[in-house]
Amino acid sequence: MTLRDTLRTAMRALFKNKMRAGLTVLGVVIGIAAVTTMVSIGQSAGAMMQAQFESLGANMVVIMPANARQGPVREGYRPTLTPQDALAIVDECPSVFVTSPIVNAQGQVIYGNSNWSPQELQGVGVDFLQVSTRPLKAGTFFTEQDITGANKVCVIGHTLVAELFQTENPIGATVRIKNIPFRVIGVLEAKGANMMGQDQDNILLMPYTAVRKRLQGSAFSNVDLIVASARTRELMPQAVIEVETLLRERHRINEGQRPDFEVFDTTQIANVLNIITGSLTLMLSAIAAISLVVGGVGIMNIMLVSVTERTREIGVRMAVGARPRDILRQFLVESVLLSTMGGLVGFGLGVGAAASVTTAINSFSGSGVHWPMVISFPAGVVAVIFSAAVGIFFGFYPARRAARLDPIDALRYE
Structure with a gap:
């Protein structure tokens, strides 16, 4: 058969x-x-x-302060990073292309009779757009002069445009944050929500020096974190090693000692998830x-x-x-x-x-x-x-x- x-x-x-x-x-x-x-x-x-x-950024590497400890007890984050660290990373780490310091803040944005609280109010450096791969839809971004002078300028996301300006052109308009006037010089391209459902267009950026000096009134130059972009995706692990080695040297941390910073790249988080x-x-x-x-x-x-x-x-x-x-x-x-x-x-x-x-x-x-x-x-x-x-x-x-x-x-x- x-x-x-x-x-x-x-x-x-x-x-x-x-x-x-x-x-x-x-x-x-x-x-x-x-x-x-x-x-x-x-x-x-x-x-x-x-x-x-x-979409978070082009080959992004994130450097942030480590959790301070007193014995077995965590005491939270201590500001240990500076703008000079960001500059040194670009100058001395061959695998890193650009960096940007970031300072986080909070505040209500007022324009005319309208007000809005952005989800993210950040002070950043001139190369932030390159690191985050967020193009401008209109206007310009910050210059070195804006950083040096802590100029009162800002760039806003699409959500702030819709909530505060509706159909009006925001470029050149003056908004107030903590009763301090800031001139809008640019608008970011719309990006939408992230995987957690958070609106990535509900954002306002300004020079990190302006956040420290104008909004926070701080004489300290510490930053909350530093974001860097590796030259290629393949160089991201090497960039992490170079940054760790450099910051250990700059912060005078010996081998075997716990560093006062943490370095990781976005692919590590993605791999864990x-x-x-x-x-x-x-x-x-x-x-x-x-x-x-x-x-x-x-x-x-x-x-x-x-x-x-x-x-x-x-x-x-x-x-x-x-x-x-x-x-x-x-x-x-x-x-x-x-x-x-x-x-x-x-x-x-x-x-x-x-x-x-x-x-x-x-x-x-x-x-x-x-x-x-x-x-x-x-x-x-x-x-x-x-x-x-x-x-x-x-x-x-x-x-x-x-x-x-x-x-x-x-x-x-x-």
């Missing part, structure tokens, strides 16, 4: 009991669909996070795969019933020359066909479910956050192969039982 004949006979047997075959394979369909959906959503989340971190996402996806997929085991048990049960119902047919086949291995192959092929068809249907349903979920997320997440639809067809192939393996594993016992039937007893079976 050829394989083609076996397949034809198996298909005929399955289509003869369509309802039973459909109900039997339901567990496999649900299992494969659930696993496909989980894997696809997990990969989509990873792709979205990667895109979000890439990808590991977390991958672990969650694997865990949820493993839970969903339990349905495959349930489906496999269902296949084994229905194949045992089929062997019992077709005992006389098996006896006739053996009487006319069918060998035990032909009977074994016959029932094994039926089992594999059942599970494989369930795998194909489940993969299709999983793709549809993943597409629906990502569409729903994109509809409700607001502007700026886009979940890409990621479908791994190699994963689909693996899912179908795994379905076939389930069919082989759970179909082998019924098939072997059919092959071991005594032809005479089988012919006598009523």
